[in-house]
Amino acid sequence: MRYRVGLETRSRIMEATRDLVAEAGLEGTTIKAICDRAGILAGSFYNLFASKEEAILAVVGEAIREVEPDPSQPSEVAALVHAYVDFVETQEAAARVYLMVAVTGGLTDPDIRDRMLRHHAARAERFADALARRRPDLSSEAMRSRVEALLAALNGLAFHRLLDPTFDLRGHALGLLEIGAR
Amino acid sequence: MRYRVGLETRSRIMEATRDLVAEAGLEGTTIKAICDRAGILAGSFYNLFASKEEAILAVVGEAIREVEPDPSQPSEVAALVHAYVDFVETQEAAARVYLMVAVTGGLTDPDIRDRMLRHHAARAERFADALARRRPDLSSEAMRSRVEALLAALNGLAFHRLLDPTFDLRGHALGLLEIGAR
């Protein structure tokens, strides 16, 4: 059971963590820097998070929850693509943190890798459902292939956009639909 | 002017660095671990590399040079795709290091970011030339769009393959050609 002030501190910590990791990377971000930006001291940090890793994973968890709009109701493929582009464009810091953890963590830590693969599988499922409505003619093999290609391309394009802010992510992402999801 | 033993030590260091970073990540890899695996002591490391970062960038440079086959003569799109898949499959450690540096470094260090964007531009050029021969009908805009989509998708698929060794990278990569480069 947390007090209100504790919850506020917690969200200030997460905000500071997200922005700092987005700028300086996972290891470039120190507890001291997080605390300075959140306006607290180390003891308060450890009152709310067990470790730096836990704070970063909390940020990633939040990003994962925000990248998918309304998981309850079905969507069009184009709507899913737009939602993803919106996420990258408007929550750039969260997108950067997600990407860094997915790559560094995914390639070195089995737990994070499994988490990323599960997230990917859920996303693929969602896209497959949407695509099935638009292209009922495709075999499940062809569907799988299209979805993997589309998700991989979206991720690759998003990475390019994060490297180069002038890159037209939305244009290229919508181009994918023209090329592959006629 | 280096002596033969120095050059041999240098390549042992690079090999150790590549494999360790592939396993443990950029910051998980220590100078001591590199030296242990290379069978040397710290003094020798610093006789040949100015810093840990320099050794890692040397590994990345080597990977960049190996990912492109014969930059002199022109290639078919399919050949370029095969070459990329071959690189990821046979030089998995190098591919992992490249990816980690591209993401963590690219998103936090301006020099590395520029280097990655230049590498991408050169690759895109290469793919565009190959695609132009197969599809002379496409406008230069459509060409650009196809190439960006193809490269992004290849990168995304490669990342997935590195996360999940059972993922059929070559199958999906060739699927891209069927979908988009008819």
Add this chain to the structure above:
DNA sequence: TCGAATCTTGAGTGTTCATTCTAATTTCAA
């Protein structure tokens, strides 16, 4: 209002790590 739970402070701890330095050894061109 009371007081148990929660929160904050801020100094402190211990470790890990990249990097340096010096002296001894080895290489290899002339």
Add this chain to the structure above:
DNA sequence: TTGAAATTAGAATGAACACTCAAGATTCGA
């Protein structure tokens, strides 16, 4: 063979950093 340059060993250094702790302050339900 010689000796200047390159290589190596290995201990030492110093900084950075994640994390702990005890004591006081604050919160808020009962």
